[in-house]
Amino acid sequence: LDENGDSWGMLACLCTVLWHLPAVPALNRTGDPGPGPSIQKTYDLTRYLEHQLRSLAGTYLNYLGPPFNEPDFNPPRLGADTLPRATVNLEVWRSLNDKLRLTQNYEAYSHLLCYLRGLNRQAATAELRRSLAHFCTSLQGLLGSIAGVMATLGYPLPQPLPGTEPTWTPGPAHSDFLQKMDDFWLLKELQTWLWRSAKDFNRLKKKMQPPAAAVTLHLEAHGF
Amino acid sequence: MAAPVPWACCALLAAAAAVVYAQRHSPQETPHVQYERLGSDVTLPCGTANWDAAVTWRVNGTDLAPNLLNGSQLMLRGLELGHSGLYACFHRDSWHLRHQVLLHVGLPPREPVLSCRSNTYPKGFYCSWHLPTPTYIPNTFNVTVLHGSKIMVCEKDPALKNRCHIRYMHLFSTIKYKVSISVSNALGHNATAITFDEFTIVKPDPPENVVARPVPSNPRRLEVTWQTPSTWPDPESFPLKFFLRYRPLILDQWQHVELSDGTAHTITDAYAGKEYIIQVAAKDNEIGTWSDWSVAAHATPWTEEPRHLTTEAQPAETTTSTTSSLAPPPTTKICDPGELGSGGGPSAPFLISVPVTLALAAAAATASSLLI
Numbered sequence: 001l002d003e004n005g006d007s008w009g010m011l012a013c014l015c016t017v018l019w020h021l022p023a024v025p026a027l028n029r030t031g032d033p034g035p036g037p038s039i040q041k042t043y044d045l046t047r048y049l050e051h052q053l054r055s056l057a058g059t060y061l062n063y064l065g066p067p068f069n070e071p072d073f074n075p076p077r078l079g080a081d082t083l084p085r086a087t088v089n090l091e092v093w094r095s096l097n098d099k100l101r102l103t104q105n106y107e108a109y110s111h112l113l114c115y116l117r118g119l120n121r122q123a124a125t126a127e128l129r130r131s132l133a134h135f136c137t138s139l140q141g142l143l144g145s146i147a148g149v150m151a152t153l154g155y156p157l158p159q160p161l162p163g164t165e166p167t168w169t170p171g172p173a174h175s176d177f178l179q180k181m182d183d184f185w186l187l188k189e190l191q192t193w194l195w196r197s198a199k200d201f202n203r204l205k206k207k208m209q210p211p212a213a214a215v216t217l218h219l220e221a222h223g224f
Numbered sequence: 225m226a227a228p229v230p231w232a233c234c235a236l237l238a239a240a241a242a243v244v245y246a247q248r249h250s251p252q253e254t255p256h257v258q259y260e261r262l263g264s265d266v267t268l269p270c271g272t273a274n275w276d277a278a279v280t281w282r283v284n285g286t287d288l289a290p291n292l293l294n295g296s297q298l299m300l301r302g303l304e305l306g307h308s309g310l311y312a313c314f315h316r317d318s319w320h321l322r323h324q325v326l327l328h329v330g331l332p333p334r335e336p337v338l339s340c341r342s343n344t345y346p347k348g349f350y351c352s353w354h355l356p357t358p359t360y361i362p363n364t365f366n367v368t369v370l371h372g373s374k375i376m377v378c379e380k381d382p383a384l385k386n387r388c389h390i391r392y393m394h395l396f397s398t399i400k401y402k403v404s405i406s407v408s409n410a411l412g413h414n415a416t417a418i419t420f421d422e423f424t425i426v427k428p429d430p431p432e433n434v435v436a437r438p439v440p441s442n443p444r445r446l447e448v449t450w451q452t453p454s455t456w457p458d459p460e461s462f463p464l465k466f467f468l469r470y471r472p473l474i475l476d477q478w479q480h481v482e483l484s485d486g487t488a489h490t491i492t493d494a495y496a497g498k499e500y501i502i503q504v505a506a507k508d509n510e511i512g513t514w515s516d517w518s519v520a521a522h523a524t525p526w527t528e529e530p531r532h533l534t535t536e537a538q539p540a541e542t543t544t545s546t547t548s549s550l551a552p553p554p555t556t557k558i559c560d561p562g563e564l565g566s567g568g569g570p571s572a573p574f575l576i577s578v579p580v581t582l583a584l585a586a587a588a589a590t591a592s593s594l595l596i
Contacts, residue, residue, distance in 0.1 A: 047510070050510075072419055074399075074400045074402065074419050076372060076373065077372065077398065077399055085398075086396040086397075086398070087394045087395065087396050087397045087398065087399075088394065088395060088396060089393065089394055089395075090346055090392060090393070090394065090395050093395055093396075094461070185398070188398045189398055192396050192397070192398050193396075195396065195423055195510060195511055196395075196396040198509070198510040199461065199462065199510070202461065202462070202463055202509065203460075203461050206460055206461075206463075
């Protein structure tokens with residue numbers, strides 16, 4: 001396993017390969033009362049992942065060492081990375097239609113999962129590799145859940161347009177420090193995406209709340 | 225006959241002297257403003273007068289003792305806040321005003337305390353500051369907000385002078401915000417800065433209009449309702465969850481309930497007849513911290529008869545305690561006046577118990593059919 005700039009190139013190439021894999025088919029659930037429960041499940045998954053990431057990121061940043069594990073570490077974002085950015089203009093975010101909202105989430109996590117798998121290959125300790133692998137599995141589950149929601153709502157899974165997928169560019173050789181910076185931003189972006197997704201799925205949940213839920217609550221209030 | 229004439233003469237002289245005096249104290253003699261540190265020693269020279277000039281010093285119109293003088297200079301040792309005032313030195317014989325000093329005794333500013341909070345997420349956040357100890361003299365503050373390398377405008381609060389507001393342009397940012405404040409006054413300056421992520425400063429205002437009501441015919445229930453804080457701009461997209469705490473006034477330990485939805489809750493385990501205090505707090509579902517506790521609501525669960533004076537209430541409470549306070553009532557029980565053992569109830573207990581049993585059986589049957 002080479003440790004210079006080529007590793008990022010190989011990673012990008014791998015991401016391109018994974019990107020072109022056929023879409024995850026939606027689970028066939030009988031008697032499913034609309035997308036509500038699967039949206040709830042997706043929401044719950046983002047919360048679970050966010051919780052899992054907190055301990056994983058803490059461990060990984062300690063492994064990277066200072067200054068990455070310092071709470072006040074506030075580096076400028078050079079913009080050299082190709083990570084999907086969660087940040088969005090407030091009004092634009094508000095006015096996203098359901099399809100776009102879901103698509104952006106799906107695309108983001110596809111990319112992030114790819115980069116995370118790359119991280120896993122380079123991680124030094126077995127403990128870290130185990131935690132990362134576990135997280136990747138959970139993240140794969142989230143992707144599947146989002147795909148399920150999209151399928152239920154009749155939205156096609158995003159197929160990458162030529163030129164938008166992460167392509168292999170022979171960039172300058174990454175120094176050890178810059179590699180660590182990339183890792184730092186990956187974890188930061190992942191955390192931010194999980195917070196954003198919770199809000200995204202909250203919005204979707206509210207829009208698709210089935211009326212049956214109100215009746216169930218009413219019965220519970222009477223103590224039966 | 226001769227008396228009024230010298231009197232008028234004196235009046236005229238006095239008026240003339242006043243005019244001359246006023247001319248001598250024309251605006252060219254505005255006091256020199258001076259700031260000095262609390263606890264320090266200061267020597268006030270009498271303007272440009274020679275050291276050996278004969279002068280008298282006054283503070284706020286009161287003469288100062290000559291032992292404070294060093295020649296024509298006034299010496300003040302160990303300045304205290306009470307030393308602040310208008311000091312004036314006069315030529316001893318002519319009472320001509322030579323110099324005035326408006327002295328302010330104070331301190332240089334210590335490091336300011338700065339905090340930022342978003343109670344209007346996702347609209348924006350505000351920062352507020354204060355000095356840990358007073359300086360006793362005027363201070364000016366300067367706040368700068370940086371988002372990465374971008375400078376953001378912090379608009380002054382219209383009402384509070386130690387607060388300013390920032391509007392979010394982008395959400396879900398990975399770049400931290402850095403807020404710096406510098407404070408300065410005539411005796412020194414100080415500064416501090418804080419850095420934070422967008423999500424960590426989210427803290428809603430407490431829920432509003434918390435109302436607790438007894439539930440008729442239910443001696444162990446209290447219905448609590450509240451509203452989301454009016455400052456939270458978008459509860460639909462950014463829902464809040466709530467935390468309710470309640471206790472009877474006579475106990476110290478709180479009961480807690482966390483509610484992920486809705487702005488109402490029914491307490492079902494209240495002690496009969498006891499006044500309760502109830503508070504609610506709010507938090508964004510996923511990010512930030514809990515709000516402060518709301519204004520407390522007070523309520524007492526429904527009791528059958530009107531509240532008596534304390535002497536009569538004693539026997540009523542002992543009989544009810546066996547059925548209501550210690551054991552939770554079964555859910556299928558229908559509230560029957562007979563079980564409360566009130567003094568004013570019917571005096572034939574055996575007649576009452578039969579319908580109660582029948583009612584219980586009917587309720588149980590209904591309940592079991594609903595539970596399928």
